[in-house]
Amino acid sequence: MHLEETETMHRKITDGVYYVGVDDHHTALFENLWPLPFGVSYNSYLVVDDKIAVIDTVKNIFTQEWLDNIREIVDPEKIDYIVLNHMEPDHTGALPKIAELAKNATIVFTQKAAGMEESFYNVGLKTKVVEDLEELSLGKKTLKFVHVQFVHWPETMATYLAEDEVLFSCDAFGSFGALNGKHFDDEIDMRMIESESKRYLSTIITSYFKFVQRAIEKVKGLGVGIKFIAPSHGPIYRKDPTWVIDHFDKWSSPELDKHVTIIFGSMYGYNLRLAHTLKKELVELGVEVKIHNISYSTMDNVITDAVRAGVIVLGTPTYDAFPFPKIWAFVNEMEGKRFQKRPIALFGTHGWGGGGVRKLKKYLEENKFEILEPNVRCRATPTEEERQAIKTLAKNIAEIVK
Numbered sequence: 001m002h003l004e005e006t007e008t009m010h011r012k013i014t015d016g017v018y019y020v021g022v023d024d025h026h027t028a029l030f031e032n033l034w035p036l037p038f039g040v041s042y043n044s045y046l047v048v049d050d051k052i053a054v055i056d057t058v059k060n061i062f063t064q065e066w067l068d069n070i071r072e073i074v075d076p077e078k079i080d081y082i083v084l085n086h087m088e089p090d091h092t093g094a095l096p097k098i099a100e101l102a103k104n105a106t107i108v109f110t111q112k113a114a115g116m117e118e119s120f121y122n123v124g125l126k127t128k129v130v131e132d133l134e135e136l137s138l139g140k141k142t143l144k145f146v147h148v149q150f151v152h153w154p155e156t157m158a159t160y161l162a163e164d165e166v167l168f169s170c171d172a173f174g175s176f177g178a179l180n181g182k183h184f185d186d187e188i189d190m191r192m193i194e195s196e197s198k199r200y201l202s203t204i205i206t207s208y209f210k211f212v213q214r215a216i217e218k219v220k221g222l223g224v225g226i227k228f229i230a231p232s233h234g235p236i237y238r239k240d241p242t243w244v245i246d247h248f249d250k251w252s253s254p255e256l257d258k259h260v261t262i263i264f265g266s267m268y269g270y271n272l273r274l275a276h277t278l279k280k281e282l283v284e285l286g287v288e289v290k291i292h293n294i295s296y297s298t299m300d301n302v303i304t305d306a307v308r309a310g311v312i313v314l315g316t317p318t319y320d321a322f323p324f325p326k327i328w329a330f331v332n333e334m335e336g337k338r339f340q341k342r343p344i345a346l347f348g349t350h351g352w353g354g355g356g357v358r359k360l361k362k363y364l365e366e367n368k369f370e371i372l373e374p375n376v377r378c379r380a381t382p383t384e385e386e387r388q389a390i391k392t393l394a395k396n397i398a399e400i401v402k
């Protein structure tokens with residue numbers, strides 16, 4: 001297979017099992033929120049046996065390319081089952097078109113997905129609602145449906161192909177980054193996959209870490225072999241399927257990491273200087289620090305570095321009697337993404353009445369976050385006493401994470 005002709009081509013996974021997904025180098029922001037500097041793939045799979053099943057579709061603008069991939073293997077009109085693991089339009093956008101072609105196909109999905117399909121598309125094909133762990137024979141091959149609620153939506157399931165030991169895991173174990181003809185973990189630079197899959201998990205599925213943990217337990221509890229993990233975004237794992245299970249397990253685990261993440265806003269540099277002073281103190285105490293200026297780090301990277309931090313430090317100037325708007329926006333993400341409760345440290349500067357740090361503290365305490373003492377609040381340049389307070393704060397933070 002030559003790379004110059006692979007972009008729209010299928011790829012064989014094992015006998016009768018094919019990758020027919022597409023790369024997206026067009027969408028700038030996933031969900032119109034999260035940057036895609038390396039693109040993204042929408043993975044779809046074809047299982048060819050006495051009956052033919054397609055597993056998930058692709059985002060609607062790539063429908064033609066996807067159909068071309070399928071046509072290299074079978075006539076789309078001959079498809080018997082359209083398995084929809086997840087109703088999000090990045091995986092179901094091509095459903096109306098395949099429904100026009102494969103008029104005799106049956107859509108296979110969960111009860112919750114059925115309700116969504118009616119309101120999203122209502123294509124009018126035959127449907128088969130599957131229970132958790134229900135099986136469907138394709139002839140010699142058998143599909144088993146494993147409900148994995150809230151990875152990523154309430155209707156989500158994974159599909160296990162028993163004879164070939166392939167787990168089509170949908171959004172679980174996915175990654176950002178287009179594939180560009182390299183579909184397998186042994187063909188890709190895993191350093192890139194490590195950072196792109198962590199960023200994917202931390203931005204898309206953050207609110208549902210608990211459900212990721214449950215899904216991993218459930219998959220392990222099936223007691224079946226897994227030779228391939230074939231998710232709905234990113235590479236297929238065949239060399240080392242446990243790599244992705246273990247990493248997703250670690251990244252979604254309730255046990256936080258030992259690093260500290262400082263996130264600050266600053267208009268004229270006062271908070272920047274405080275942030276650097278605190279960073280220096282922490283580093284001297286042997287603490288690993290990640291630091292983001294909220295005005296030019298993108299929110300996806302801030303969230304990825306903050307979500308597992310043992311302590312999060314927020315620094316803010318007072319801005320029209322409130323915290324710096326972008327810091328407020330991050331705090332809002334912490335709530336929306338259901339960040340696990342953990343100690344938060346605060347610092348800030350003000351010109352007159354202040355209010356930035358005070359309002360952050362009130363809001364975070366109302367949301368059950370513990371606020372570490374002391375809150376360092378200065379008028380522009382810190383006094384000697386305030387410098388001492390930074391040292392004390394650094395010590396208190398270090399005690400928690402070390």
Ligand SMILES: Cc1cc2nc3c(=O)[nH]c(=O)nc-3n(C[C@H](O)[C@H](O)[C@H](O)COP(=O)(O)O)c2cc1C
Binds near residue numbers: 266270321355
């Ligand atoms: C647009 C703007 C609005 C501000 N609003 C307030 C305010 O409502 N209350 C206050 O005490 N200080 C206010 N300040 C003063 C800043 O909080 C103060 O100068 C701070 O030290 C700036 O820190 P920075 O350089 O890290 O942004 C304001 C400053 C600016 C530029």
Ligand SMILES: [Fe+2]
Binds near residue numbers: 086088152153
């Ligand atoms: Fe999704």
Ligand SMILES: [Fe+2]
Binds near residue numbers: 171232
């Ligand atoms: Fe997805």
